[in-house]
Amino acid sequence: MSAKFYTLLTEIGAAKLASAAALGVPLKITHMAVGDGGGVLPTPSAQQTALVAEKRRAALNMLYIDPQNSSQIIAEQVIPETEGGWWIREVGLFDETGALIAVGNCPESYKPQLTEGSGRTQTVRMVLITSSTDNITLKIDPAVVLATRKYVDDKALELKVYVDDLMAKHLAAPDPHSQYAQKDSPTLTGIPKVPTPAAGNSTKQIANTEFVASSIAAIVDSAPAALDTLNELAAALGNDPNFATTMINALAGKQPLDNTLTNLSGKDIAGLLTYLGLGETINLAKNAVPATRRVNSKPLIGDITLSAADVNAFALGMTGDYTLENDKSVGWNWKSGVYNVPTGGASKLILHFNMNIGSCPAVQFCVNYKNGGISYRSARDDFGFELDWTEFYTTTRKPSAGDVGALPVSGGVINGNLGIGTPNILGGSSIVLGDNDTGLKQNGDGLLDIYANGVQVFRFQNDTLESKKSINVTGRLTPTDYGNFDSRYVQDFRLGSYESGQAWMGPGFSDTPGYVLTAATNGNGDELIDGLGRRPMQKLIGNQWYNVTSV
Numbered sequence: 092m093s094a095k096f097y098t099l100l101t102e103i104g105a106a107k108l109a110s111a112a113a114l115g116v117p118l119k120i121t122h123m124a125v126g127d128g129g130g131v132l133p134t135p136s137a138q139q140t141a142l143v144a145e146k147r148r149a150a151l152n153m154l155y156i157d158p159q160n161s162s163q164i165i166a167e168q169v170i171p172e173t174e175g176g177w178w179i180r181e182v183g184l185f186d187e188t189g190a191l192i193a194v195g196n197c198p199e200s201y202k203p204q205l206t207e208g209s210g211r212t213q214t215v216r217m218v219l220i221t222s223s224t225d226n227i228t229l230k231i232d233p234a235v236v237l238a239t240r241k242y243v244d245d246k247a248l249e250l251k252v253y254v255d256d257l258m259a260k261h262l263a264a265p266d267p268h269s270q271y272a273q274k275d276s277p278t279l280t281g282i283p284k285v286p287t288p289a290a291g292n293s294t295k296q297i298a299n300t301e302f303v304a305s306s307i308a309a310i311v312d313s314a315p316a317a318l319d320t321l322n323e324l325a326a327a328l329g330n331d332p333n334f335a336t337t338m339i340n341a342l343a344g345k346q347p348l349d350n351t352l353t354n355l356s357g358k359d360i361a362g363l364l365t366y367l368g369l370g371e372t373i374n375l376a377k378n379a380v381p382a383t384r385r386v387n388s389k390p391l392i393g394d395i396t397l398s399a400a401d402v403n404a405f406a407l408g409m410t411g412d413y414t415l416e417n418d419k420s421v422g423w424n425w426k427s428g429v430y431n432v433p434t435g436g437a438s439k440l441i442l443h444f445n446m447n448i449g450s451c452p453a454v455q456f457c458v459n460y461k462n463g464g465i466s467y468r469s470a471r472d473d474f475g476f477e478l479d480w481t482e483f484y485t486t487t488r489k490p491s492a493g494d495v496g497a498l499p500v501s502g503g504v505i506n507g508n509l510g511i512g513t514p515n516i517l518g519g520s521s522i523v524l525g526d527n528d529t530g531l532k533q534n535g536d537g538l539l540d541i542y543a544n545g546v547q548v549f550r551f552q553n554d555t556l557e558s559k560k561s562i563n564v565t566g567r568l569t570p571t572d573y574g575n576f577d578s579r580y581v582q583d584f585r586l587g588s589y590e591s592g593q594a595w596m597g598p599g600f601s602d603t604p605g606y607v608l609t610a611a612t613n614g615n616g617d618e619l620i621d622g623l624g625r626r627p628m629q630k631l632i633g634n635q636w637y638n639v640t641s642v
Contacts, residue, residue, distance in 0.1 A: 098182070098195030098217060102137050107192065108221065119187045123168040124148035125215055128180035128196070135181075135194045142194070146177045148185070157218070164219040172210035175202035182217050193219050415441075418480070423453040423470035464488045517542060580632070587627035587638065595621045605639040 100108065111118040126142035133143045149168060157163035166184055179200045184193040195217060203209045261267045285297045290305065292298075389395050415421065415432045421441050430441040442456040453470040457480055465488075466480035484490050492499035508515040513527045521542075523530035528545040541549040550557040586609065592600050600606070600623055610624030628639040 096196055096198060097135065098193055098219060099135050099137060100193050100219070100221075101139055101191050103140065103190050104184075104192035105137070107186065107190065118192070120154060120164075120166065120184050120192055121150060121187045122148055122185040122189075123151055123166055123215065123217065124183045124185065125168075125170070125179045126181045126183075127178040130178075131180075132199060133181050133196055135196055139183075139194050140191050142181050142183050142191075144181075145183075146179075147174060152214075162220055164221065166217045166219065168215045170202060170213045170215065172205050172212050175204035175210065175213075176207065177202060179213075179215065182215060184217060184219065193217070418457050419476070421455060423455075423475040462487050517545070581630045582633075583631040584639075585629050585631075585636070587629045590625050590627075592623050592625070593621070594623045595619050597622075599623055600625055604641050 107118050110116070124142055124145050125147050126145040128142075129144040147170065149170075151166055152169045153165070153167040155165055157165050179202055180196060182195050182197055183191050186192050197215075200213070202213055203211065285299050287299055287301050288294075288296050290309075292302075386395055415430060418432050418434070418439055418441060420432065421430050421443050424445060424447065425443060427443055427445045430443060432439045432441055437460060439460075440458045442458065443453065444455070445453045447453070450472055451469050452472070453476075455468055455476070457466045457468075459465070462485075464482055465485070466482045468476050468478060468480050470476050482488065484494075492503065498505065508518060508520065509522045510527065511523065512525045513523060515521060515523045515530075516527045517523055517530060517532050519532055519534070521530055521532035526544070529543050530541075532540050532542055534540050537553045539551040540547050541551075546559075548558070548560045550559070586607070589609070590600075590606075591610070592598065594611075600608070605628050606625045607628060608623060609626050610622075611620050612622040612624070613619065614621045629636045630639055631637075
């Protein structure tokens with residue numbers, strides 16, 4: 092007996108699985124859909140690309156390899172109690188591109204919706220059997236799916252086992268917190284900090300360097316003055332092992348206080364200076380600057396303040412003041428420097444360079460704030476600045492088309508003719524293209540002519556186009572007004588009014604051009620024709636019908 096309910100790979104799914112195995116690119120199954128089969132239990136087909144009547148599609152809640160059979164992939168979807176109102180008869184798996192990978196049918200089950208008075212959360216499971224699961228990516232998005240109770244229980248058990256193992260290892264470790272110092276004889280690294288004890292604290296609290304330093308300073312400050320002398324002697328002693336002998340020898344060369352004047356008598360100047368210890372002072376005075384010397388005409392009688400101009404240097408900061416009237420106030424022969432010029436609530440800087448030699452003795456730069464532009468002007472000989480400021484073009488101060496003699500992008504007027512790629516010899520208001528006598532020319536109000544090699548071949552006017560040469564047309568001419576054609580060509584044919592004549596015992600009709608016989612009658616039933624009928628052929632030209640006189 093063949094199975095009534097089963098699942099199979101679609102042709103698309105089989106092809107993608109084969110491609111994944113051949114190319115090593117994983118097949119990613121991401122969604123499951125359920126449907127009602129259109130009201131009947133469907134038969135799955137490998138040619139399917141969609142469910143017969145899909146009712147719901149959502150991300151998978153679980154996708155895993157069967158631990159009991161590695162060739163089976165189990166996919167699950169949880170349908171919440173708030174969704175339903177339809178039967179479930181068919182199931183499909185889709186990859187990340189929306190392609191139907193596998194399709195199956197299932198026992199009919201009605202999924203009620205909570206608003207119907209009864210609701211339930213329903214789990215739909217689909218088992219896909221493949222020869223290998225190596226090339227199928229098992230991946231779900233936990234942010235958009237629901238979890239079954241069994242899934243939550245299994246994961247909670249896994250988490251408990253994992254946490255219990257971590258805690259057991261932690262408790263068994265001899266030093267589980269290696270980042271913290273031991274309580275018993277800790278070894279500290281870095282620069283550990285402790286609070287500074289209050290002055291006079293004699294408890295067992297840890298003392299930091301700040302407390303120790305302040306305590307030593309307090310002891311020194313409260314010591315007798317005699318200790319200062321001892322401190323000086325200790326400093327003088329240094330590391331001299333023969334300090335006593337050194338001091339005795341030094342004192343032996345000193346003059347006793349009670350006979351100083353006696354021992355100074357008879358000494359020469361050099362000896363006296365040596366005795367007074369002024370020898371080095373005299374040596375330094377040999378290279379001293381005389382009091383009569385000046386710096387830039389300023390006497391050396393105290394601190395000297397020199398300006399940039401005093402030493403022919405360019406001044407730092409502003410030169411001059413804020414009272415300049417305009418940006419032309421700084422004369423060409425003023426001293427070099429930076430000047431500030433107020434300009435209606437703002438200001439400009441004038442950078443002035445005065446060399447006072449040559450044909451260009453001075454140059455100035457005028458700079459606006461916030462990159463608002465920079466200009467310059469230069470002097471000529473002793474005539475000063477004869478011309479106004481000339482502005483520099485920059486990326487923020489670009490020239491207009493008119494500034495450089497060009498047309499703006501928005502358009503403009505060209506005075507004279509224009510040659511593109513060649514000089515223009517058509518003259519007047521004309522444009523030549525590549526050939527100096529081939530192009531367009533305006534030859535009067537509303538007249539635009541086309542020239543080829545200097546010869547007019549076409550004219551555009553406001554109510555007509557005029558060709559000066561023959562026109563060859565490859566395609567079809569489709570005018571909107573056929574009036575000129577209609578007045579020259581036959582538009583239609585017809586037969587005119589009916590005329591009858593007696594044939595038996597009568598004249599009949601003579602041969603008249605343009606007429607055709609349209610009837611022959613026999614009123615008495617014998618073998619002879621009694622009467623004839625004719626109509627004239629007519630043609631339509633324009634709006635007028637004409638009899639045809641010849642064919």
